[in-house]
Amino acid sequence: MNKEKWILREIEQWVSEGIIDSGTADRIRRLYEKKNNANTLLIIFSIIGSILVGAGIIMISAKNWYDIPVWGRVSIAFIPLIAAQALSVFVLLRRMNSLAWREGVGIFLTLTVFTTIALVGQIFHLPGDFGSYVLVCGLLSMPVIYILNSTSPAVIYIWTILNWTALQDGVDYSAGEYGKFWLILLATFIAPYICYRIKNDRFGARGQLLAWAAAIGGFFGVFFLHMCFDGFVLMMPLAAYFSVVYILDLFLYKDALSYAYRPFKIVGWTGNIILLIILSYLGVWGSVDLSDIIDVSIWPYAIIYAAFILAAIWMYHKSDKENVEIIMSMNFIITPLLLILSHFSDGIIYIIAAIAVNIYLLIVGMSIILKGVSEVSLGYTNVGMIEICFLIILRFFDWELDLLQRGIAFLLIGVGFLCVNWYIIKKRKAVAE
Amino acid sequence: MKRYLLIAITIMILAQIYIPVSMMSSRFDILKNGTEYKFKVQPIDPYDAFRGRYIAIYVDGGQTEYKQSKKTVYAVLNTDENGFSYVGNIIESKPDGNNYIKAKSRYGRLQLPFERYYMEEKLAPKAEAAYRNETKDAYIKVRVKNGNAVIEGLYIDNMRIEDFVKQNKVD
Numbered sequence: 001m002n003k004e005k006w007i008l009r010e011i012e013q014w015v016s017e018g019i020i021d022s023g024t025a026d027r028i029r030r031l032y033e034k035k036n037n038a039n040t041l042l043i044i045f046s047i048i049g050s051i052l053v054g055a056g057i058i059m060i061s062a063k064n065w066y067d068i069p070v071w072g073r074v075s076i077a078f079i080p081l082i083a084a085q086a087l088s089v090f091v092l093l094r095r096m097n098s099l100a101w102r103e104g105v106g107i108f109l110t111l112t113v114f115t116t117i118a119l120v121g122q123i124f125h126l127p128g129d130f131g132s133y134v135l136v137c138g139l140l141s142m143p144v145i146y147i148l149n150s151t152s153p154a155v156i157y158i159w160t161i162l163n164w165t166a167l168q169d170g171v172d173y174s175a176g177e178y179g180k181f182w183l184i185l186l187a188t189f190i191a192p193y194i195c196y197r198i199k200n201d202r203f204g205a206r207g208q209l210l211a212w213a214a215a216i217g218g219f220f221g222v223f224f225l226h227m228c229f230d231g232f233v234l235m236m237p238l239a240a241y242f243s244v245v246y247i248l249d250l251f252l253y254k255d256a257l258s259y260a261y262r263p264f265k266i267v268g269w270t271g272n273i274i275l276l277i278i279l280s281y282l283g284v285w286g287s288v289d290l291s292d293i294i295d296v297s298i299w300p301y302a303i304i305y306a307a308f309i310l311a312a313i314w315m316y317h318k319s320d321k322e323n324v325e326i327i328m329s330m331n332f333i334i335t336p337l338l339l340i341l342s343h344f345s346d347g348i349i350y351i352i353a354a355i356a357v358n359i360y361l362l363i364v365g366m367s368i369i370l371k372g373v374s375e376v377s378l379g380y381t382n383v384g385m386i387e388i389c390f391l392i393i394l395r396f397f398d399w400e401l402d403l404l405q406r407g408i409a410f411l412l413i414g415v416g417f418l419c420v421n422w423y424i425i426k427k428r429k430a431v432a433e
Numbered sequence: 434m435k436r437y438l439l440i441a442i443t444i445m446i447l448a449q450i451y452i453p454v455s456m457m458s459s460r461f462d463i464l465k466n467g468t469e470y471k472f473k474v475q476p477i478d479p480y481d482a483f484r485g486r487y488i489a490i491y492v493d494g495g496q497t498e499y500k501q502s503k504k505t506v507y508a509v510l511n512t513d514e515n516g517f518s519y520v521g522n523i524i525e526s527k528p529d530g531n532n533y534i535k536a537k538s539r540y541g542r543l544q545l546p547f548e549r550y551y552m553e554e555k556l557a558p559k560a561e562a563a564y565r566n567e568t569k570d571a572y573i574k575v576r577v578k579n580g581n582a583v584i585e586g587l588y589i590d591n592m593r594i595e596d597f598v599k600q601n602k603v604d
Binding site: 058063074077078081082085088089092093113114115116117118119120121122123124125126127130133136140141143144146147 | 435438439441442444445446448449450452453456457460481482483484485487544546547548549550551553554583584
């Protein structure tokens, strides 16, 4: 918890214990809110300013000053880097207390590393290989994250390792090539910082930025590592990942004041719903083919999957959960199980799997609506309503099912809804009487 | 604590300087002491957000296909009667002599370590136009040492491309 948040919480305590009156409390609150806003603005402006200066230097240097002799261009290539390094030493010695300085100089140094390596490549016409270029730059600037305790270079580092993984083998890599698993080692370099930042500043701007980057970056990481498989095999690790981050949110962000502060929940929920919507089509199930993973040595993939399972079980056990969250977390088992079943069977299993996914989506939506109603949260209720309405629209225009089947299903579900409604109204009346 | 951070920042600064300097010094050495080869090429003009505008180089003639992908291979160089070099053979073990370039095979093709020639942003499209419109022979001069290659220059009509574009006022 940061200083401002701590003092704002303490003020409430002081007022309740009669140490200060409410007028004094308001004046202190206003003072700290002003200070906090000014600090955030300062940090944001220093990051944006440094990005603009860095990008400007990149563009100017990319111009290629052919008329300047090679030695001249080489010297110019190092000027921004040395300036940024000098600034980072200055910050380390004199300005470590200023977040704005640390963030601004951290991102500036990172960008100048990109510039210098790019200029060397330009001067000597080095071959393309963008993936290796960004990885070298990412690794060279990574220590600044820890030395200056600076978050924005961490976001750039996450981007560089993902970019390298996506580009290193191109589109034609096969499941049996394991070079891409270096991503896991590269990610462990940044993992301690992500844990430290989220632990110390979960709801602050920097903690939130890094949590969003980690949640989205994690998705791309899992996606790139499994991209070599058939689309439906890919859904298994993705379902596991989305469920793990969803459970991670229960573990870390349960006390958040708003859902906007819960990046892992938003990414986990949205990802799972999108996967389930794809799997809600009957036609999908006929083409599930898991033979891809039978042909290769699957132990690296199995280790990732086992890590997800262990993490999910442990966090699930430790976290404080509600019905709605238990239901969504179940996708961890449901999607992989249905995919494996449909691979080993045919015909009727496809229909059962598609119906099961549709019912599951319906239950998820219903549980959200029920939670929204019980907590009188319009936002929550609306999310559940939108999800169910979307499912209804999809099935209404789903030409794989014939009109009679769809008509009967709609009638039954509609009658079910009305019965539940009638039951709730009856119960309320009974309570009121 | 600050002492350790100072040591860490010193190591980081040294690494950030050492990597680009070592990249440059080996290239300077090749340019100074390497053997010169000329390759006929087709230049096309694309763009890189970080490194600027460049001419993509496709080497003409010689062997370009290699079945096994993602391997380090050695392209053995031959020279024709006009003094232009081409890849005569692609092998996986290091050959004797100095007439070879270390390369990679990707997508079933040989990928030589000279595929880009960086130019000023306004000159690059003109250079491509000059090649296309005037159908002149284009070639690159490459210096090779111990299998490593560095481009020395791109030439059209025996003139460095930058000078050719400026002198011929290509639009």
